[in-house]
Amino acid sequence: MSEDHKKQLEQQLWNIANTLRGKMNADEFRDYILGFIFYKYLSEKMYRYADSILEQDGMKYIDIDESSEKGREYLEAIKEETLEKLGYFLKPSELFSEIAKRGNSDKEGEDNFILEDLRKILTNIEQSTMGTGSEDDFDNLFEDMDLTSTKLGRTESEKNNLIAKVLTHLDNIDFCIEDTELDVLGDAYEYLIGQFASGAGKKAGEFYTPQEVSKILAKIVTTGKTKLKSVYDPTCGSGSLLLRVAKEVEEVNEFCGQEMNRTTYNLCRMNMILHDVHYRKFDIRQEDTLEHPQHLDKRFEAVVANPPFSAKWSANPLFMTDDRFSHYGKLAPSSKADFAFVCHMVYQLAENGSMAVVLPHGALFRGGAELQIRQYLIEERNYLDAVIGLPANIFYGTSIPTCILVFKKCRENSDDILFIDASQHFEKVKTQNMLREKDIEKIVSTYRNRTEEEKYSKRASLNEIAENDYNLNIPRYVDTFEAEESIDIEQICKDLVELDKQIVETDKTIASFCKELNISTPF
Known part of the structure; x- marks a missing residue:
């Protein structure tokens, strides 16, 4: 990733953080921004891994019908493999991009209230690990993201609008996680942690x-x-x-x-x-x-x-x-x-x-x-x-x-x-x-x-x-003493004598000007 691209990404992230900055202090909005970035990462890892499993069937994870029996069979099989490989599980409807899309929807008849679903999804991520080797690593991982906080807005609608706005902005950022040579998301996360620390x-x-x-x-x-x-x-x-x-x-x-x-x-x-x-x-x-x-x-x-x-x-x-x-x-x-x-x-x-x-x-x-x-x-x-x-x-x-x-x-x-x-x-x-x-x-x-x-x-x-x-x-042990520049006392004495002579001559000049102007001398 070029330095310009990196700076552009950092600016995008900081702009998103500023969406919350006016609502709460750095410590508090840090927990939301970093939590949502983490949720986006988990989602992208999930669907990319699931797509690789489904590739031989010519399917995409997002296309699975969760309500059908066939779809539930696919999800059960994918869940088993994903928990072993990634340590957690998300259904297609729980993916970050799907929630961000819904929250920003203005289609008639489509419900864009995502707050309650988002709470459930974050809880589901943690619960999907129960009884597995990754349980301790995901236990209460999202507990600092309080989506009921009045700091997000006075009403449920205000909170929903703010969170939807943040998710939409994040959804538009490509963290290139498929490129194993780059660690764009990790670097972005570190950048934000540093920015929050400084404030x-x-x-x-x-x-x-x-x-x-x-x-x-x-x-x-x-x-x-x-x-x-x-x-x-x-x-x-x-x-x-x-x-x-x-x-x-x-x-x-x-x-x-x-x-x-x-x-x-x-x-x-x-x-x-x-x-x-x-x-x-x-x-x-x-x-x-x-x-x-x-x-x-x-x-x-x-x-x-x-x-x-x-x-x-x-x-x-x-x-x-x-x-x-x-x-x-x-x-x-x-x-x-x-x-x-x-x-x-x-x-x-x-x-x-x-x-x-x-x-x-x-x-x-x-x-x-x-x-x-x-x-x-x-x-x-x-x-x-x-x-x-x-x-x-x-x-x-x-x-x-x-x-x-x-x-x-x-x-x-x-x-x-x-x-x-x-x-x-x-x-x-x-x-x-x-x-x-x-x-x-x-x-x-x-x-x-x-x-x-x-x-x-x-x-x-x-x-x-x-x-x-x-x-x-x-x-x-390490001598850092810097010797001061030597002072020539004899030369300073000569300079002072010369200065005194110049003062006397200057005083005479001022006195003559005062006499011409018929005013008192200042000394």
């Missing part, structure tokens, strides 16, 4: 990591690999980070993630399916990762995360017997869970795996329990591979500077830790700082080659880090 203030951090940061994390954990057995994100949000990792390799066999927020958890499952990740290949759970971890029996080849910065957690003393935390001697403080997430992720990391996590800068140098955990990870385990400083104000909803910590259990370069200061390499776009492609490439290539560059990167020995009491603050 959602502090809440944005709950479900979205900027693509530039995701790209860095993904490239780091896939260094030297073309396939991954598994990738895990303990705070997976909308799943964009998991999916970004998949773009860096030829194949990922398993995606696992955990998300506490119910709405964001639904968003993540939709995002997985929209990016054509088979329901058997992903396992996304809704729970508090620190308090109730869901994947403790697994070890992952790639672990990535952008946990909520300095979140609170219970730090219950009982966790001192938990294998994730027991080795460190202390728990991360209850007011700052940053290192609780690190300990959890290290526990889930496979021996041959790589892990990259985004943290606030304070995690590099805070004392107390966090210092003890840092020291254990470096001195006792030697797991820390790199520390990367990012620019401030690149995350939605917070302007604080952040960093990436990279961990490996089997490090190739076990004698030193690489420090990269990328904090000054960015482009300012409106109120947000953005990492450019060249900034991303510089970080990644510096990490992969472990190159040292003055004022940018340094390999610090373990002894040097120990001498700094395991304080990982980047300026201790």
Whole structure:
């Protein structure tokens, strides 16, 4: 897809979103727009697969008569195959295009009220999976799309008109899902998630990591690999980070993630399916990762995360017997869970795996329990591979500077830790700082080659880090000091003397003008 086509598609989607923008805030209309895009995707996958089954009979899925006995036989057979292949089922009359057509119909005698049918269809999609392997992946997937909300309109008719309008606009967009080389729909979905995140203030951090940061994390954990057995994100949000990792390799066999927020958890499952990740290949759970971890029996080849910065957690003393935390001697403080997430992720990391996590800068140098955990990870385990400083104000909803910590259990370069200061390499776009492609490439290539560059990167020995009491603050290792231009005091003195002479001459000139004009001098 050309860049122009991509921009045109993004503009079309944003125009549709604006249909709802005046009715509700970004968080709310996000759920409707993304939900309808997901419904359109499911419909297109359904009829394309059904058409392929019916091809030998010279039939199209949309032409099946649902009321006839023969038609019901066809539907039963197709349903069985579709549930196995796609994980869900839609009847011809339930397809997105059919509902959009009905909602926009102005034919005399044809009922264009679709609201009630739409509610039933979304429920039917979820219920079609009951008792199958995809049941957990579709359970309550559309629960955030409240079609009874007064925010859609005061009357049922107003709500119906608005929804019909949105569906009609979406129906006119070709997402090219038959082209397996393109991921137009997935990219469009990611675009909208990013747009909603930028307008959602502090809440944005709950479900979205900027693509530039995701790209860095993904490239780091896939260094030297073309396939991954598994990738895990303990705070997976909308799943964009998991999916970004998949773009860096030829194949990922398993995606696992955990998300506490119910709405964001639904968003993540939709995002997985929209990016054509088979329901058997992903396992996304809704729970508090620190308090109730869901994947403790697994070890992952790639672990990535952008946990909520300095979140609170219970730090219950009982966790001192938990294998994730027991080795460190202390728990991360209850007011700052940053290192609780690190300990959890290290526990889930496979021996041959790589892990990259985004943290606030304070995690590099805070004392107390966090210092003890840092020291254990470096001195006792030697797991820390790199520390990367990012620019401030690149995350939605917070302007604080952040960093990436990279961990490996089997490090190739076990004698030193690489420090990269990328904090000054960015482009300012409106109120947000953005990492450019060249900034991303510089970080990644510096990490992969472990190159040292003055004022940018340094390999610090373990002894040097120990001498700094395991304080990982980047300026201790990467000297970014810029010497100020030297000042010639002697020349300045001469300039001042000359200036005084000029002032005296100017005063004389002014005095002579005043005398000619017969007025008082100003001094």
